[in-house]
Structures are given as structure tokens and as C-alpha cells.
Amino acid sequence: MAKLSKAPVFYVVAQVVYSPILKLDSLVPELQDRLRKDGFPGYRALRQIGLEVHANADKPAETRVEKSETNSHVFASRDQSESIVVTAQSVAFQTVEYDSIDAFQDKFSRAVRAVSEILAPDSFTRIGLRFLDAVVPPSPDSLDKYVRSQFLGLQSTLSDDSETVYTFSETQVLKQGRNIKVRVLARAAELAYPIDLADSAPPLPERFRSIFGVHALIDSDAAFGGESQIAYEFEVDAIVNKLRELKSDHKATFEAVVTPLALEEWA
Numbered sequence: 001m002a003k004l005s006k007a008p009v010f011y012v013v014a015q016v017v018y019s020p021i022l023k024l025d026s027l028v029p030e031l032q033d034r035l036r037k038d039g040f041p042g043y044r045a046l047r048q049i050g051l052e053v054h055a056n057a058d059k060p061a062e063t064r065v066e067k068s069e070t071n072s073h074v075f076a077s078r079d080q081s082e083s084i085v086v087t088a089q090s091v092a093f094q095t096v097e098y099d100s101i102d103a104f105q106d107k108f109s110r111a112v113r114a115v116s117e118i119l120a121p122d123s124f125t126r127i128g129l130r131f132l133d134a135v136v137p138p139s140p141d142s143l144d145k146y147v148r149s150q151f152l153g154l155q156s157t158l159s160d161d162s163e164t165v166y167t168f169s170e171t172q173v174l175k176q177g178r179n180i181k182v183r184v185l186a187r188a189a190e191l192a193y194p195i196d197l198a199d200s201a202p203p204l205p206e207r208f209r210s211i212f213g214v215h216a217l218i219d220s221d222a223a224f225g226g227e228s229q230i231a232y233e234f235e236v237d238a239i240v241n242k243l244r245e246l247k248s249d250h251k252a253t254f255e256a257v258v259t260p261l262a263l264e265e266w267a
Contacts, residue, residue: 007098007266008133008134008136008218008266009131009132009133010096010132010134010204010208011094011096011098011131011197011201011202012094012095012129012130012131012132013093013094013095013128013197013201014092014094014104014108014127014128014130014246015090015091015126015127015128015130016090016115016124016126016239017089017090017124017127017128017225018089018090018115018122018124019089019121019122019123019125019234020088021088021089021119021121022088024086024087024119025071027118028086030118031075031086031114031115031118032073032075034114034118035084038110039077039078040075040076040077040084041076041077041078042074042075043073043074043075043076044074044076045071045073045074046071046073046085046199046200047070047072070087071088072085073085073086073087076202080202081095081097081202081203082094082095082097082107082202083095083202084111086119091112091115093108095107096201096202097205101247105240105243105244108240108243109240112236112239113236116234116236122233123231123234124225124231124232124239125225125230125232126223126224126225126226127223127224127225127239127242128221128222128223128224129221129222129223129243129250130219130220130221130222131218131220132194132218132219132220133218133220134208134216134217134218135147135216135217135262136213136214137214140213140214141214143214143216145259145261145262146216146258146265147184147186147216147218147258147259148257148258151167151169151184151216152169152186152216153167153168153169153186154167164186166185166186166188166189167186168184170184171253173249173253177224177225178222178223178249179223180223180249180250181220181222182218182219182221183217183218183219184216184217184219184257185216185217185219186214187215188213188215189213190211190212191211191215194217194219218254218257218258220250220253220254222246222249222250224242224246
């Protein structure tokens, strides 16, 4: 599939999870100096607090809930459309101005190389690539012309006097050691990031901010590693090669979700 000139993609992020760097805070000034010269002069610290549940199936009474805290360092471009997010165990590059995999790969590589040279992690356990697409039909009742009906639940089979509030579909695919999850959420509402991205993602691009009405959010997440916790040498070229493999998975799943008409109109 050639590059789509009117592609519905509005957010892309690639992340590498690596061996912990416990002295990260002391290295942030050097990392910031490197990244500001590389086109990311903005900086903010982000603290995310969550809960971790430690369950024992044999002894339910011993289940523990502990508070977890993640400190992130966000290095942003001048217009805030792109940013690099670094934690003690991961680096991510995210953008709301996705152009092509080549352009994306170039900036992702620079982020990974900076981490490699300054933080020097020994190894990585996971690489992930996530795309968010917003499919907006020209009329509220024509979404099934752009998204295949099997991802739209009962929307196309109920009578005309029934109003579908939302439909949700999730599919998991395994392919040559890679794990791909595709979620499709169709609803009549304002376009918004999934809740796990709400704090760290850049502002929505201008042409997507006005979306309010029937649309389908396609959330596709492809990953290599992670579940087995097998560690691989932290080598930039090898990481980039895995990124290209994950992009091929996204291409295949995206084409499986949308219709030929949609691809034709977005070309």
C-alpha cells in the first residue's frame, strides 16, 4: 500500500523498554542538553501514580494493593507536536504529525541513540509501536462504508429506530514472536485519547480537534518481546529493524479493519 495522502492517523508512538537505570535523575541534565540540540527544547517532569495488585490465587486473603509511582521526563519539540518520554526503564518517541515510517524512524533512532550513549542500558525486553486512527464518515449512517461491519457490532443490523451508543471490538494476533492488539471503538462523541495516554500525549492536531460525532477510533498496538522478559542487547540498529517489522504488522491489520473504499478515498 502506498502512502495515504489523507490518512486518518493522528498519533503514533514507539517505545523501548530496557534494563533499569536507577541513577536516571542525575543523567537528565546531560540528556536534556543533547535532546534540545536535536530539536526537542521543551522539558517537563511528569509523575504518574497508580496501583499494583499482587494476588495469590491459593491465598486470596493475602492479596496486596500497593501504590506505584513512575517519574517521566518529557522533551518536546518547539510546537509540542512531537516529544521524547524517558523513564528509568523506557524511552518513547511520539508524534501527532506522522508523515512516513522513514521520517518517524529517523527521529525515533535519534532518541534511542541518545539513550544508548548517555544512559547506556545493558539490554531491552520490549519494543512497541502504536497507531491511533480516527475514521470519520461523511454522514453518521455511513461508517460501515469505511470500517468493515464485523468491527461495528450490531450497528448495521439493528432497525432504523434503534440508536447505537457505542461498539467495541478487540482482536489479538500472534505473528513470528510479535504480539498485535487491535481495538476499534465506534461511537458518537468527541474524539479523545485513550485514558492511558491522556497525561503524556501531545495536544491533538488541529484537523482532529473539531471531531464530535460518529467516528471510529482504531487503536493498534504491535509489540516484540515483553511477556517472556527475555533480554536482548541494546543495539540501535537491531531495535530499528524491529520497528520496521512492527510497522508491517500495522499495515496488515489496518487494511483488515478498513474497507477498500476507505483506502481509495484516502489515497
